[in-house]
Amino acid sequence: MRSNVLVTGGAGFIGANFVRHMMESTEEVKIIVLDSLTYAGNLDNLSGLNAARLKFVKGDITDASLVESLFEKEKIDAVVNFAAESHVDRSILGPAAFVETNIMGTFVLLEAARKAWNSPEALESARFVHVSTDEVYGSLGETGYFTEETPYSPNSPYSASKASSDHLVRAYFHTYGLPVLTTNCSNNYGPYQFPEKLIPLMVLNALEGKPLPVYGDGKNVRDWLYVTDHCKAIEAVLDRGRLGETYNIGGRCEMQNIEIVNLVCSEVDFLVELDEGLALRYPYEEPRKALIKYVTDRPGHDRRYAIDCQKIETELGWKPEVTFEEGMKQTIEWYVTNRSWWEAILSGEYLKYYDEQYGNRG
Numbered sequence: 312m313r314s315n316v317l318v319t320g321g322a323g324f325i326g327a328n329f330v331r332h333m334m335e336s337t338e339e340v341k342i343i344v345l346d347s348l349t350y351a352g353n354l355d356n357l358s359g360l361n362a363a364r365l366k367f368v369k370g371d372i373t374d375a376s377l378v379e380s381l382f383e384k385e386k387i388d389a390v391v392n393f394a395a396e397s398h399v400d401r402s403i404l405g406p407a408a409f410v411e412t413n414i415m416g417t418f419v420l421l422e423a424a425r426k427a428w429n430s431p432e433a434l435e436s437a438r439f440v441h442v443s444t445d446e447v448y449g450s451l452g453e454t455g456y457f458t459e460e461t462p463y464s465p466n467s468p469y470s471a472s473k474a475s476s477d478h479l480v481r482a483y484f485h486t487y488g489l490p491v492l493t494t495n496c497s498n499n500y501g502p503y504q505f506p507e508k509l510i511p512l513m514v515l516n517a518l519e520g521k522p523l524p525v526y527g528d529g530k531n532v533r534d535w536l537y538v539t540d541h542c543k544a545i546e547a548v549l550d551r552g553r554l555g556e557t558y559n560i561g562g563r564c565e566m567q568n569i570e571i572v573n574l575v576c577s578e579v580d581f582l583v584e585l586d587e588g589l590a591l592r593y594p595y596e597e598p599r600k601a602l603i604k605y606v607t608d609r610p611g612h613d614r615r616y617a618i619d620c621q622k623i624e625t626e627l628g629w630k631p632e633v634t635f636e637e638g639m640k641q642t643i644e645w646y647v648t649n650r651s652w653w654e655a656i657l658s659g660e661y662l663k664y665y666d667e668q669y670g671n672r673g
């Protein structure tokens with residue numbers, strides 16, 4: 312068991328869910344969150360957690376002197392690296408930040424770990440878990456699955472930057488014996504996901520009667536996993552994974568985008584119909600499917616992702632627990648209930664509040 316875990320990007324969607332999960336599943340681990348609070352980082356995601364076991368540091372993973380001093384001061388013996396620019400559409404509009412954070416940031420973290428864990432004992436007990444994506448494998452045709460042996464073939468600036476960081480991580484194992492592990496996961500959904508991603512965007516737009524933009528023909532396929540299942544998989548890899556290995560993580564749940572959007576529409580219609588307060592707040596006369604609008608496709612849009620997660624299932628005994636039906640119900644209800652969370656985001660208020668506390672975002 313590690314004592315002082317550095318969670319980078321812990322104020323983002325999956326990072327915050329992971330911190331919450333670790334606070335529940337462990338009793339003594341101290342968590343140090345390092346997050347630069349980009350537009351996607353939000354301290355509301357960490358609210359209500361036990362401050363004695365959680366330290367938040369606002370800072371950039373590309374800042375080598377800050378990262379090195381944190382390793383020393385906090386006696387970091389494990390890293391879980393979530394910090395990244397994560398949105399494919401943004402990487403198409405502006406790839407530079409993706410190269411900087413995803414590649415250079417990972418490099419800085421690896422170097423700091425290499426310097427700090429400089430004895431056989433430290434190398435024996437420490438762990439560096441790099442959280443990556445299935446998008447590094449490129450796009451599938453109608454059949455087949457990504458396995459850990461699938462050659463890398465990234466298609467977007469986002470996936471190319473993640474692929475590059477994965478290669479650095481691998482190289483640090485082979486060259487320096489750094490105790491690294493990499494996870495490549497499929498699409499996550501659940502509470503605290505920034506409303507630029509497909510599911511929360513569709514939920515909020517459906518509630519508010521705004522257009523639901525479906526890219527291309529809507530038949531691109533993604534493999535969906537509820538975020539707490541991803542967090543449990545990462546914990547298993549941190550605790551029991553074999554050093555230098557990569558583990559694919561997925562939900563065995565392939566869905567076309569249009570199927571998801573239709574499901575969101577029906578579920579939102581159902582919830583609003585049941586509740587007079589919601590019906591008054593979100594008036595919309597027609598079935599919400601009428602809001603669907605097919606729009607120009609994403610450039611280079613990968614057609615299909617599907618993960619073979621046999622390795623983590625058989626080696627580490629992990630498997631997805633939350634069904635898509637249950638996860639979607641919980642997720643949609645979470646967004647309906649936590650209106651103040653997303654209103655602060657949509658209005659930009661959450662940025663202002665934390666800028667006052669921690670200074671302006673670069």
Ligand code: NAD
Nearest residue numbers: 320322323324325347348349351352371372394395397499
């Ligand atoms: P997110 O965009 O919600 O959160 C990213 C977090 O990283 C934010 O809190 C942001 O402030 C922080 N950050 C960004 N740049 C930083 C920097 N230079 N220094 C410090 N902090 C910085 O992302 P997410 O969806 O939670 O994804 C987390 C990780 O999981 C990413 O590495 C992503 O590639 C990977 N991943 C995501 C998914 C998914 O479906 N969302 C699936 C597989 C893998």
Ligand code: DAU
Nearest residue numbers: 397398399444445446497498507508509524525526531568
């Ligand atoms: O596969 C894992 C990846 O999943 C992660 O590595 C990324 O960080 C994460 O953002 C996600 O990438 P995607 O591009 O698959 O997710 P996104 O939510 O942006 O889009 C999901 C699908 O929905 C994709 O086929 C594009 C489509 N889409 C998306 C948006 C935002 C639409 O049709 N309309 C939209 O408005």
